[in-house]
Amino acid sequence: MQFEGTSAYVADKDLTVAVNAAIRLERPLLVKGEPGTGKTELARQVAQSLGLDLIEWSVKSTTKAQQGLYEYDAVSRLRDSQLGDERVNDVANYIRRGKLWDAFAADKKTVLLIDEIDKADIEFPNDLLQELDRMEFFVYETGETIRARQRPIVIITSNNEKELPDAFLRRCFFHYIRFPDMETLQRIVDVHYPGIKQALVREALTQFYAIRETAGLKKKPSTSEALDWIRLLVSDDVDPETLRGDARNALPKLHGALLKNEQDVHLFERLAFLARQRGT
CATH class of the missing domain: 3.40.50.300 (P-loop containing nucleotide triphosphate hydrolases)
Known part of the structure; x- marks a missing residue:
């Protein structure tokens, strides 16, 4: 094998x-x-x-x-004995395989x-x-x-x-x-979403890895969350340029697929605010 x-x-x-x-x-x-x-x-x-x-x-x-081996249901056997059930004569009737x-x-x-x-x-x-x-x-x-x-x-x-x-x-x-590098994750995306626009995938993965590497992040988004996020981007037909622009001064688009606690959302809100301040 x-x-x-x-x-x-x-x-x-x-x-x-x-x-x-x-x-x-x-x-x-x-x-x-x-x-x-x-x-x-x-x-x-x-x-x-x-x-x-x-x-x-x-x-x-x-x-x-x-429980992975078996469980013996002594309670059911006692009840059946009180009811005169003939099954009680064979203890195997009360063994549940694991x-x-x-x-x-x-x-x-x-x-x-x-x-x-x-x-x-x-x-x-x-x-x-x-x-x-x-x-x-x-x-x-x-x-x-x-x-x-x-x-x-x-x-x-x-x-x-x-x-x-x-x-x-x-x-x-x-x-x-190990967490996959960008090339491997792109192959995984291609397997799940064949024919996906490569420009969108490249921009999404660039932003995804930037999010994972953000200092102070409590929970890094996983491979499965990346796939969910990209699926939403595809279904909304998000333009790669729009995605790139949002990354500079706003929370990640559809960030609920990637950020799973309020601390991380607040972290990116603060970073987006600082980015906008620098841009003014």
């Missing part, structure tokens, strides 16, 4: 090397990067490129590692995405060490061991909100998706 990117996803050489190395080593691929740089989409595109099914496990702050179980039980290789692992408790990664390493786990209620029929390709994403344990990191192949 060899991942080389897809027509809908621009993957640089380092990223494709990382994906293929993780596949060969049969290790989870841990992908970090700024929000909006395509970490989650990578798993979807790997699955599409290799013709595999994708199983997604979206992690939340309340998610426990056990995403890891689904991946292990699949008849063919799958791509398993564990998305935003850093949202969960710090113990969450450690609690999955053995299962991801051995590709098996034990179901205490039924006394059975669930082993992977086909070892899945595991892709784990993190926004770097908290440090992950060293023991977990040792078992992963790591890749950091």
Whole structure:
């Protein structure tokens, strides 16, 4: 199996090397990067490129590692026993399979995405060490061991909100998706909006990178926000010259797609005011 990117996803050489190395080593691929740089989409595109099914496990702050294996519904079993339901005689009726179980039980290789692992408790990664390493786990209620029929390709994403344990990191192949340079981002724009006016793209990207590099910016706009902004510029048929003129003395046009908090809006309002003052 060899991942080389897809027509809908621009993957640089380092990223494709990382994906293929993780596949060969049969290790989870841990992908970090700024929000909006395509970490989650990578798993979807790997699955599409290799013709595999994708199983997604979206992690939340309340998610426990056990939920990825299975959950035992003791409350429903107690209720059914009180009602005389015959289902209570088989405890398996009250076992709910998790995403890891689904991946292990699949008849063919799958791509398993564990998305935003850093949202969960710090113990969450450690609690999955053995299962991801051995590709098996034990179901205490039924006394059975669930082993992977086909070892899945595991892709784990993190926004770097908290440090992950060293023991977990040792078992992963790591890749950091750097924010794309202007040339790469232009290729990404071309993939999403084929036939777009290149003059508009160049001016928009020039302004976009200037915004990202503004001193004091609390939240830098991401790749996905750049794509949203350019889509709005295209739909409004904004002239590149108008965009260039606004950049000198006003808030960025349609700035709500790029600036996502009031501090950054106020920052650009102040900069626009100072620019107008200098121009008078």
